[in-house]
Amino acid sequence: MAFTVREATVEDTVQIAALIKELAENENLSEQVTQAEEGLIRDGFTEGPYYKSLVAEVPADQACRGHTVVGFALYFPSYGTWKGRAIYLEDLYVMKGFHDRGIGDALLQRVTEIAIQNKCSLVNFVVRNNNFPSIDFYQAKGAVDLTKSEGWHLFRLEQEQLEKLTGGKGQNVPASPSP
């Protein structure tokens, strides 16, 4: 079945936002989705961009629940002190009903092409340890689970802790480098 992979435009954001919500529901973590489409548009298109995205699209007559965009990959440049430039793959998702058609393969291949073109030596990402289909997919591509092999754990400071740590000072310091 035909599909195309292309860079996302601002018009794709409605469909990407719906897929992000669907993905969070599959993870049983939909309560963690605290931003809506407006944030994705602002951060991807009107400010920044803070991320880049690719979509996989099928012809209109094959749409599912109004979706012609049936998959997406969202990534941004990252950096490692040991190996330099890298890509962080934040999300790669294909709707149920469109698996086993090579759409995930095509999205990941395009991300790896972009990595190589931009002199990135690594693509990093996180997967939950109960998400066996994704783990199988990535391991078949040669990905290594660094949490298992080297013991790396992902940590996070949330907004509440950030505010406590700065004692509100974050709001007042005048000279700030953009990150």
Place this chain on the structure above:
Amino acid sequence: MAFTVREATVEDTVQIAALIKELAENENLSEQVTQAEEGLIRDGFTEGPYYKSLVAEVPADQACRGHTVVGFALYFPSYGTWKGRAIYLEDLYVMKGFHDRGIGDALLQRVTEIAIQNKCSLVNFVVRNNNFPSIDFYQAKGAVDLTKSEGWHLFRLEQEQLEKLTGGKGQNVPASPSP
């Protein structure tokens, strides 16, 4: 003992590179450091910047092994589809002999100030599960171990896999968005 925290300049890179090497040796992973000072200068100052860094500096009369820069933090903007803008803290390191002086606290506080100023709701980072002093340090600040609490594992595709996945195509595709 007096120290100052400030944004790093290109002249600090020699000392930062030495601290990066020291940190990798402490992790027994120094074979993974495949880039030298030149890469850090290019990616932080002459191209990009792909990262930002802060240094903690002591007066010259308190230098240790030629180091007045006795600590650093290196970070870059990251993005989450669920919560939007974030900071990824790639490294935060303070030389042995300079611990227990609040230098790590001051570096982390400055990173969190920068996060808040840039409308980032999260600071993400990874720590090895045998690095108990660092885990204690971050957990005392309120950081959550998402690998433990939600099962997130860090995965990586290395250069060799990227080249296999693209079949060399990464070199030849003419139109490429910068990540």
